[in-house]
Amino acid sequence: KAGVTQTPRYLIKTRGQQVTLSCSPISGHRSVSWYQQTPGQGLQFLFEYFSETQRNKGNFPGRFSGRQFSNSRSEMNVSTLELGDSALYLCASSIFGRNEQFFGPGTRLTVL
């Protein structure tokens, strides 16, 4: 079974731009979560989606948003990029009823 896939793997943007990251969960997994990893703040939860509904949201500004499609694929969007948004963005998926999460390889975003 294929793992969680994320595209693109690397991205370079400039301040003020917006970016969209994509995540395809493991087949059959309906819950998708997003995390931000930075050297200073570590791994922080962004949001979680299940059946196209956001079930939980972390403590991030409204510039960070996401959505999930009917096929469970998910996207996250960051608008008006700031230098501090440079990070590894990790997507994880879970099967219904079990909360162990399986992570993708991440998208490394650099904001210049």
Next chain:
Amino acid sequence: AQKVTQAQTEISVVEKEDVTLDCVYETRDTTYYLFWYKQPPSGELVFLIRRNSFDEQNEISGRYSWNFQKSTSSFNFTITASQVVDSAVYFCALSEGVDYKLSFGAGTTVTVRA
């Protein structure tokens, strides 16, 4: 407040030595889950184990073993006879109740030297 504390920032050992990683958690929920993940240099977080708050039975899986003690709010992880391939950052994490949100510790970098 930090929910998961990994006091060890870095551990360096020689191959075949045992390594124990400490994890202390904090929660008011009676139902919670504890996890260990491994992050090799490639960056992808690899799931190692999940434990729920009602199961304090310790577990051994190959060279890995876990010691869960509710009395001290600890969930420690031991690698026996370490190998160079074990070099990675190891994260302890907590989810509470029916929440899927993971709260991670700061991670412990393990370096195994040949």
